[in-house]
Amino acid sequence: MRTTEYLLATLKETPSDAEVISHQLMLRAGMIRKLAAGLYTWLPTGVRVLKKVEAIVREEMNRAKAIEMLMPIVQPAELWQESGRWEQYGPELARLNDRHGRGFVLGPTHEEVMTEMVRNQISSYKQLPITFYQIQTKFRDEIRPRFGAMRSREFVMKDAYSFHLSNECMDKTYEIMHQAYCNIFERLGLDYRPVVADSGSIGGAVSHEFHVLADSGEDDIAFSDASDYAANVEMAEALAPTTPRAAATEQLTEVATPNAHTIDDIAKLFKVEASQTIKTLIVHGIKEEDSDEQPLVALVLRGDHQLNDIKAEKTGSVAHPMTFASDEEIKQATGTNPGSLGPIGLKMPVIVDRSAANLADFICGANKDGYHSTGANWDRDITGFEVADLRNVVEGDASPCGNGTLSIKRGIEVGHIFQLGKKYTTAMNAGVLNDNGKNEILNMGCYGIGISRIVAAAIEQNHDKYGIKWPEAITPFQVVLIPMNMHKSHRVADVAQKLYDELLEAGVEVLFDDRKERPGVMFNDMELVGVTHTIVIGERNLDEQLVEYKNRRSGDKEKLAIDSVTDFLKSKIG
RNA sequence: CGGUAAUUGGCGCAGUUUGGUAGCGCACUUGGUUUGGGUCCAAGGGGUCGCAGGUUCAAAUCCUGCAUUACCGACCA
Numbered sequence: 001m002r003t004t005e006y007l008l009a010t011l012k013e014t015p016s017d018a019e020v021i022s023h024q025l026m027l028r029a030g031m032i033r034k035l036a037a038g039l040y041t042w043l044p045t046g047v048r049v050l051k052k053v054e055a056i057v058r059e060e061m062n063r064a065k066a067i068e069m070l071m072p073i074v075q076p077a078e079l080w081q082e083s084g085r086w087e088q089y090g091p092e093l094a095r096l097n098d099r100h101g102r103g104f105v106l107g108p109t110h111e112e113v114m115t116e117m118v119r120n121q122i123s124s125y126k127q128l129p130i131t132f133y134q135i136q137t138k139f140r141d142e143i144r145p146r147f148g149a150m151r152s153r154e155f156v157m158k159d160a161y162s163f164h165l166s167n168e169c170m171d172k173t174y175e176i177m178h179q180a181y182c183n184i185f186e187r188l189g190l191d192y193r194p195v196v197a198d199s200g201s202i203g204g205a206v207s208h209e210f211h212v213l214a215d216s217g218e219d220d221i222a223f224s225d226a227s228d229y230a231a232n233v234e235m236a237e238a239l240a241p242t243t244p245r246a247a248a249t250e251q252l253t254e255v256a257t258p259n260a261h262t263i264d265d266i267a268k269l270f271k272v273e274a275s276q277t278i279k280t281l282i283v284h285g286i287k288e289e290d291s292d293e294q295p296l297v298a299l300v301l302r303g304d305h306q307l308n309d310i311k312a313e314k315t316g317s318v319a320h321p322m323t324f325a326s327d328e329e330i331k332q333a334t335g336t337n338p339g340s341l342g343p344i345g346l347k348m349p350v351i352v353d354r355s356a357a358n359l360a361d362f363i364c365g366a367n368k369d370g371y372h373s374t375g376a377n378w379d380r381d382i383t384g385f386e387v388a389d390l391r392n393v394v395e396g397d398a399s400p401c402g403n404g405t406l407s408i409k410r411g412i413e414v415g416h417i418f419q420l421g422k423k424y425t426t427a428m429n430a431g432v433l434n435d436n437g438k439n440e441i442l443n444m445g446c447y448g449i450g451i452s453r454i455v456a457a458a459i460e461q462n463h464d465k466y467g468i469k470w471p472e473a474i475t476p477f478q479v480v481l482i483p484m485n486m487h488k489s490h491r492v493a494d495v496a497q498k499l500y501d502e503l504l505e506a507g508v509e510v511l512f513d514d515r516k517e518r519p520g521v522m523f524n525d526m527e528l529v530g531v532t533h534t535i536v537i538g539e540r541n542l543d544e545q546l547v548e549y550k551n552r553r554s555g556d557k558e559k560l561a562i563d564s565v566t567d568f569l570k571s572k573i574g
Numbered sequence: 575c576g577g578u579a580a581u582u583g584g585c586g587c588a589g590u591u592u593g594g595u596a597g598c599g600c601a602c603u604u605g606g607u608u609u610g611g612g613u614c615c616a617a618g619g620g621g622u623c624g625c626a627g628g629u630u631c632a633a634a635u636c637c638u639g640c641a642u643u644a645c646c647g648a649c650c651a
Contacts, residue, residue, distance in 0.1 A: 012601085013586045017580095037644090090649090210651095412651095449651065485610080518610090520610080520613090
């Protein structure tokens, strides 16, 4: 490709609404342009990368014996009503009507269409197990699209679905797909981790997320320093402290604390660590049937810990989804305002986090406006409480796997695999005849990869102040040729042309910067676009029949004989 | 959806306080100049200042309403 016959579309300045580095660089390197909020046009350079990611995913899916197909983006509303997600999905599901007034949705995912296809086309256990996939555009009307291709409303996804009779068979395919995902991220050249995940609203039991590690990631991942254990922070269990609780040494004392309402205030006032204080959060409990009364539940954590709402919901006492009680509700139930709450004498179920339950002589609200209690102790001052894991793990916690301690890093979720079980197949009555000739509902697995998000994640992980540094597997071009002042030197022009022809002949994806630009402009543009292998052709070296090779990733430079360039590059590209 | 801010040629911004014929840099076109790290000079094309209404002799500027966009909070590949 010659730049004069291409659309390079690089920018010197960063459009002002780009926040994260991958978004900025994708705009500046001429990969994407915004059409509207969360909607992007992929320019030629962006498409070249996108297609390479797709190709790797496609190869590994095929290798895992998944079969490619293609389903429509526009899907009939009836299917979504049948699965129950027409109501469940909420405003993120974009709905529309055709000219006859019939309801449709823009597909945010394809479980329904897939299940519909399988119930019609697969009728015997002899056809199982079977896995289908597609690489296709999805639409999710996100509340807040941001970060460019990282979280857009329209995006490219690979989604796969497997079907089985037995759980064992589903497990087996799940393992195969897990391995296929590892192969994909390995080949992409990304630093990634599979992590144990919450299966969220899609449902089902077993689930893993695949995260690309990057500081700009939106998820916290907890790792063990001594094993392979990795889990989304929302899922990682906070183990009970192993040291026994200290004995009570202080008397319970009420202290006036008129201006202290937060944990920070209290810790400063009493000159103690936040970990010696307790915070009490009032949330909505589960309503009794045929009762209008809204029960409340008190959740108690150490002052320095954060509540994990998924864990709270799992206690069985807390409403789904977890919601905080309003100030009025709290005032009515406890007679005090939120800043002075404590577990002592509360007339509602009290659930105490394991770490908080291990404290002795701690400080908590006195349930009296403007007062806190010091020297509080469990069992002596508070009784009738329940102990559970309620908090997010923090750096330095013992790993739940039993080996090592946890550290926490940011990750970008680029893949997610689930064992769905029979959730959709039951709702949509998708079964096959088993070996007894009886109809049996199918087990289902689903496996997603965010193709366009991978492009952004790869940039987050591979850039410097000059621009992108592509992993070779997904580089938009394999080689760039940068001639110095070609229009003034026939020798430079001739050599550049010869190398270009040779590389094309050898099947190398080469970008020939044949613009009449000053060298600095070319260098800057090409470093921004981020192609690894660069050949600079200049008068300076031509007397010795040499050209210059530069590696964008390693920074290595060397001089090459003109005749050896093609072979040299072919060996580098592999 | 709530909170904050913004909206002026393709991009980045000034001009708004104090109303008086719309400006700068980048990009683009033409000519020249320069040539191994974003040259320099000259000429040129392109904007009814987000939209609607109001105040005024006069509105990018003041007032009202609406829209769009970005950032901070709950979902997800």
